[in-house]
Structure formats: structure tokens, C-alpha cells
Amino acid sequence: QVQLVESGGGLVQAGGSLRLSCAASGFSFSSYVMGWFRQAPGKEREFVAAIGWKGIPTNYADSVKGRFIISRDNSKNTVSLQMDSLKPEDTALYYCAKRPNSYAPMSQSESDFGSWGQGTQVTVSS
Secondary structure: OOEEEEEOOEEEEOOOOEEEEEEEEOOOHHHOOEEEEEEOOOOOOEEEEEEOOOOOOEEEOOOOOOOEEEEEEOOOOEEEEEEOOOOHHHOEEEEEEEOOOOOOOOOOOHHHOEOOOOOEEEEEEO
16 A cells, blocks of 8 residues: 655754655655645645655745755655755645646645655754
8 A cells, every 4th residue: 555654754953964764665656746745734635745646746835935946766766855944934844745647737725635654753942
């Protein structure tokens, strides 16, 4: 069955960096658009970044552009999120997810993604 397992979260000071990873299994990873989303306490889950099945294109939420980079390694079935210049407002539970259909177009809509992982907590202190 489809499994997405996030890792790499933690506590970091503002201005610091973290690298999140998502290990995928149970599907043909290289054929799917992958995305990262986040949910802060008391808020709706929101789009962070997405990446095409060959590593391009990439899309970012305006709030993370220039600070976060999404990448993938199709040989290892992993998708990563490099987060630099972190801010307290980046504090959230971060999830990776996949488009439900292979070769689907890019999307920034949560409803277009599924098979959510359990999430990894990122906490940025001021």
C-alpha cells in the first residue's frame, strides 16, 4: 500500500535551517507529482511546495519563495524540502503528499493531493 513517511523536523532558532525528507513506497514514485503542505495550530493545512515527476517544474507558496527548495530523488523514492532562513511563522506540522493519479498536472490545492504522511513537526523559536 502507499506509504509516505516524513522525517527531519525539529526545533530551530529563527534564521536557521532544516531539511525535511519524505520516503515513499507502494507506488511508482517517479510518475507522481509530490507536494509538501503544513498545518499550524488552529489553522487550515496550507500548500508549501510541489514538484513535477521529473523534478520540474516546481511551485512554491509566496510565503516560502526564495527560502525553501523542494527536490526529489527518483532513484531513492524520496522528496525533500530544504528550509533556510526559517521564521517563527514557519512553525507547523509538515506533511508530504502525492497526486492521486500518475502524470497528473501540477497543483497547489490540498484537495488535489492524497495519501498523506503522518507529518513531521517543525518549531522555529524567535
